[in-house]
Amino acid sequence: MATPAVATKLLESKYPPVTLFSSSPTYQMACQQLRVVAEAMPDIPADIIERLTIPKRSLVVAVPIRMDDGHVHTFVGFRVQHSLTSGASKGGLRYAPHVDLGEVAALSMWMSWKCGIMNLPFGGAKGGIACDPSLLSVGEKERLTRRFTEEVQTIIGPRTDVMAPDMGTDEQTMAWIYDTYSMKVGYACPEIVTGKPVDLGGCVGRREATGRGVVYCILEALKELDLRPEQSTAVIQGFGNVGSVTSEELVKLGVKIVAVGDRYGAVRDLHGLDIPALVKYAAAHPQKSVVNFPDAEAIDPAELLATPCTILVPAALERVITAENAGKLKCRILAEGANGPTTPDADAILAKTDIYVIPDVLCNAGGVTVSYFEWVQDLQQFMWSEQQVNEKLHELMVASFNKVRKLARDRNLTNRTAALSLGVLKVALEKQKRGLFP
Ligand SMILES: NC(=O)C1=CN([C@@H]2O[C@H](COP(=O)(O)OP(=O)(O)OC[C@H]3O[C@@H](n4cnc5c(N)ncnc54)[C@H](O)[C@@H]3O)[C@@H](O)[C@H]2O)C=CC1
Numbered sequence: 001m002a003t004p005a006v007a008t009k010l011l012e013s014k015y016p017p018v019t020l021f022s023s024s025p026t027y028q029m030a031c032q033q034l035r036v037v038a039e040a041m042p043d044i045p046a047d048i049i050e051r052l053t054i055p056k057r058s059l060v061v062a063v064p065i066r067m068d069d070g071h072v073h074t075f076v077g078f079r080v081q082h083s084l085t086s087g088a089s090k091g092g093l094r095y096a097p098h099v100d101l102g103e104v105a106a107l108s109m110w111m112s113w114k115c116g117i118m119n120l121p122f123g124g125a126k127g128g129i130a131c132d133p134s135l136l137s138v139g140e141k142e143r144l145t146r147r148f149t150e151e152v153q154t155i156i157g158p159r160t161d162v163m164a165p166d167m168g169t170d171e172q173t174m175a176w177i178y179d180t181y182s183m184k185v186g187y188a189c190p191e192i193v194t195g196k197p198v199d200l201g202g203c204v205g206r207r208e209a210t211g212r213g214v215v216y217c218i219l220e221a222l223k224e225l226d227l228r229p230e231q232s233t234a235v236i237q238g239f240g241n242v243g244s245v246t247s248e249e250l251v252k253l254g255v256k257i258v259a260v261g262d263r264y265g266a267v268r269d270l271h272g273l274d275i276p277a278l279v280k281y282a283a284a285h286p287q288k289s290v291v292n293f294p295d296a297e298a299i300d301p302a303e304l305l306a307t308p309c310t311i312l313v314p315a316a317l318e319r320v321i322t323a324e325n326a327g328k329l330k331c332r333i334l335a336e337g338a339n340g341p342t343t344p345d346a347d348a349i350l351a352k353t354d355i356y357v358i359p360d361v362l363c364n365a366g367g368v369t370v371s372y373f374e375w376v377q378d379l380q381q382f383m384w385s386e387q388q389v390n391e392k393l394h395e396l397m398v399a400s401f402n403k404v405r406k407l408a409r410d411r412n413l414t415n416r417t418a419a420l421s422l423g424v425l426k427v428a429l430e431k432q433k434r435g436l437f438p
């Protein structure tokens, strides 16, 4: 059994991050977090920690498609399955310009910890295609998705790897994957993806699940801090699936959303933005953006995160809260809707403030939790009501929130280290018990 110091040393010197992934700062960040867990949880053997830095399986594929202008463009796609120890691997598919193998590997690791914290019978996976979906026509996106599905066909399956939406993808993307996969196997196989349209065996409430889960966590934090939603304000970065649903749900509870930003700009109204109107406005905008929303002040997106508020919700990209801006945050609660928004250097700064951090692997776990409900329903061909979905989601989110808080209090850990430790412990224990670190 390695002592924490030894475990850290093994990871840092003898076993540096695997070269294949390590050019990615996001992968380095995920490994750095694992080092912190190794320090906090000295009972996890160093050889298992080392195993956990290396995803079980990674596939890089060329995705050539005919573009609308007639030429063939070849995109690059990735699917990384971090762990299949606890069951099928599970995780979203991301379309974004910056996607690379290391980023997808990091996101797949976080999926493993997330599924562990929520006690779901899944391992972690993530996929991506390096592309700018805002520049693709619907036809191009369909051809891209179908070709990618064919290229990764050999490693996906309802019992091996189940995709879902993530940044830049949606219910329609999942419908194309479902159809392409079903045509290959020769029967309708809805359990191959989650986050499908409800008409095709999708789960009611999956589209809203991540935002709802974020809000359930925020409510627990407000309770602990003796704050009331109707006296609280919020700032949201990212107004896609997670950011917009989180905003809508917060407004229903009386929270005032004072600023929202996205890839194209940011808007502010200190009296509270009209969120239902903003949702409609963004849906009709060519880039689905909030920019130029009438009756709101345009602000520099760089100012967004430092806007004073009770609750700050990053719901866009990873590594947006860094050593440079962490000291400038003026929120009481940081609720991480996005995956990996806060770097370890920023964490060290936040740990010295009174900001209450709800870490990503807990805060945004509502999405994969309702994906689990969808997968179970498809396997059983028995559908639940939205009330059942939401009640079960609430029950599981609150139970995991309390587990994380208890560990944080008992061991004097930050919420992030406690959450990551719970997730890592679950996967580590299963690998250890099975014996060969599968
Ligand atoms: N969709 C889901 O169920 C889940 C998503 N997440 C995470 O939540 C985050 C957002 O995902 P979705 O809402 O699904 O994506 P989305 O594609 O629906 O929306 C992304 C939003 O981020 C904005 N954005 C992109 N680049 C930006 C930049 N440089 N600065 C500011 N804003 C920027 C976009 O304009 C858009 O408003 C990602 O980190 C994703 O991995 C986590 C758990 C589940």
Ligand SMILES: O=C(O)CCC(=O)C(=O)O
Pocket (backbone or CB within 6 Å): 090, 091, 092, 093, 111, 114, 162, 163, 164, 165, 166, 194, 195, 339, 364, 365, 367, 368, 369, 371
């Ligand atoms: O719903 C899922 O399976 C995965 C959602 C996801 O990609 C995430 O939690 O980051």
